Amino acid sequence: MVDLVVRGGHVVTPAGVIDADVGVADGVITAVAPELPGGARELDATGLHVLPAGLDPHVHFNEPGRTHWEGIRTGSAALAAGGFSAFFDMPLNSTPPTTDGAAFDAKLEAARRESSVDFGLWGGLVPGAQLEELAARGVVGLKAFMSNSGIEDFAHADDVTLYEGMATAAQLGLLVAVHAENDALTARSRGLSVRDWMDSRPVVAELEAIGRAITYAEATGCKLHIVHVSSGSGVGLVTAARARGVDVTCETCPHYLFLTPDDVEALGPIAKCAPPIRDAPEQDALWERLRGGEIDFVTSDHSPSSPELKAEEFGKAWGGISGAQTTLELLLGAFAVEDAAALTTRAAARFGIPGKGVIEPGADADLALVDLDAAYTLLAADLRYRHPVSPYVGRHLQARVRRTLVRGRDPAPGVGRLLRPTIR
Numbered sequence: 001m002v003d004l005v006v007r008g009g010h011v012v013t014p015a016g017v018i019d020a021d022v023g024v025a026d027g028v029i030t031a032v033a034p035e036l037p038g039g040a041r042e043l044d045a046t047g048l049h050v051l052p053a054g055l056d057p058h059v060h061f062n063e064p065g066r067t068h069w070e071g072i073r074t075g076s077a078a079l080a081a082g083g084f085s086a087f088f089d090m091p092l093n094s095t096p097p098t099t100d101g102a103a104f105d106a107k108l109e110a111a112r113r114e115s116s117v118d119f120g121l122w123g124g125l126v127p128g129a130q131l132e133e134l135a136a137r138g139v140v141g142l143k144a145f146m147s148n149s150g151i152e153d154f155a156h157a158d159d160v161t162l163y164e165g166m167a168t169a170a171q172l173g174l175l176v177a178v179h180a181e182n183d184a185l186t187a188r189s190r191g192l193s194v195r196d197w198m199d200s201r202p203v204v205a206e207l208e209a210i211g212r213a214i215t216y217a218e219a220t221g222c223k224l225h226i227v228h229v230s231s232g233s234g235v236g237l238v239t240a241a242r243a244r245g246v247d248v249t250c251e252t253c254p255h256y257l258f259l260t261p262d263d264v265e266a267l268g269p270i271a272k273c274a275p276p277i278r279d280a281p282e283q284d285a286l287w288e289r290l291r292g293g294e295i296d297f298v299t300s301d302h303s304p305s306s307p308e309l310k311a312e313e314f315g316k317a318w319g320g321i322s323g324a325q326t327t328l329e330l331l332l333g334a335f336a337v338e339d340a341a342a343l344t345t346r347a348a349a350r351f352g353i354p355g356k357g358v359i360e361p362g363a364d365a366d367l368a369l370v371d372l373d374a375a376y377t378l379l380a381a382d383l384r385y386r387h388p389v390s391p392y393v394g395r396h397l398q399a400r401v402r403r404t405l406v407r408g409r410d411p412a413p414g415v416g417r418l419l420r421p422t423i424r
């Protein structure tokens with residue numbers, strides 16, 4: 001007898017959505033077929049869709065060191081509530097930042113203790129980072145900031161650091177991810193309004209940085225990923241590079257799709273981010289390229305701060321949006337269920353994480369049980385973050401995650417395991 005049968009759901013598989021049961025033994029899917037024999041445990045999924053649980057490769061849970069901003073316990077619980085079974089934590093804004101082996105070990109210990117879901121750890125590409133140590137520990141890739149990160153102990157990667165770092169990363173078989181904004185262009189001071197913030201970080205600053213990162217990746221043979229692309233034009237550069245054979249992918253985030261500059265004006269600092277939310281022409285083009293399949297996946301870039309840093313005037317407030325819990329439910333309001341599932345799981349393939357992001361025999365039993373007919377209005381009380389704030393509070397969501405399984409288990413602190421990439 002198998003350990004668990006998830007019975008009677010509409011299952012999102014690589015072959016399409018089928019009405020089937022999912023059998024699970026030792027945390028692994030054993031069968032996907034109608035009318036499986038009984039399991040030791042049975043979970044009724046009648047009327048629900050069973051999706052491969054998401055992998056969010058871009059969150060800042062800030063542990064150790066800034067758990068008063070978020071924390072792995074609360075951040076991973078929020079992800080699980082939103083249908084995700086795994087995340088990759090960015091090397092900042094934890095203290096120490098994950099730029100050497102000792103810092104990796106400290107974060108690993110915290111994550112093993114606190115995480116309700118599986119996790120991978122990014123290493124930081126900063127001047128002086130210990131890249132070999134990070135590679136040996138099993139980082140999922142190296143993250144560089146091409147502009148000021150807003151965090152003192154995480155310096156931006158100047159051209160030499162980025163170019164030489166990519167050359168080393170290529171030798172180590174590591175992918176490099178960049179926050180692509182030009183440092184000099186974004187350092188010009190402006191006023192404190194929302195429009196001043198947007199003007200201080202124009203699309204051209206993003207395009208120049210994406211182009212430069214692609215040039216270095218092409219020259220070094222390094223695998224490249226552009227995080228949080230905010231503009232349709234930015235995605236266009238990635239598509240063009242890929243067409244000539246560069247190994248480059250990109251992501252965008254729900255806030256670049258679902259929030260407008262008017263929303264940011266109304267919401268204030270909880271909707272402040274970098275790059276900023278774009279005006280309609282670039283946002284429309286971003287949607288078009290997403291619908292056209294040019295964007296590999298959608299990530300939250302969940303990056304909250306203490307409430308004090310969000311209580312400042314817009315121009316002085318922390319830039320970063322709380323979004324880990326809402327990515328899938330937002331996407332389900334705009335895409336067919338299999339497309340929403342693809343956008344929240346495809347990172348597993350890009351980063352070489354076997355057994356994740358797909359419902360098929362042999363894969364991890366990472367399942368999100370979702371009611372597609374349970375429209376609801378998001379309340380602050382629904383949020384599992386350390387600080388229950390979100391720019392989407394008050395928003396009408398079309399679907400609701402009812403349950404998430406991590407290798408067949410209910411998410412709880414200590415359940416999460418380290419994910420290491422196998423592609424090198």
Ligand SMILES: NC(=O)N[C@H]1NC(=O)NC1=O
Pocket residue numbers: 060092093149150151179272273274275301303319320321
């Ligand atoms: N340091 C940090 O998390 N920054 C993030 N916040 C944001 O809005 N964009 C980022 O890159």
Ligand SMILES: [Zn+2]
Pocket residue numbers: 179227228274
């Ligand atoms: Zn960033």
Ligand SMILES: [Zn+2]
Pocket residue numbers: 058059060090301303
């Ligand atoms: Zn980020």
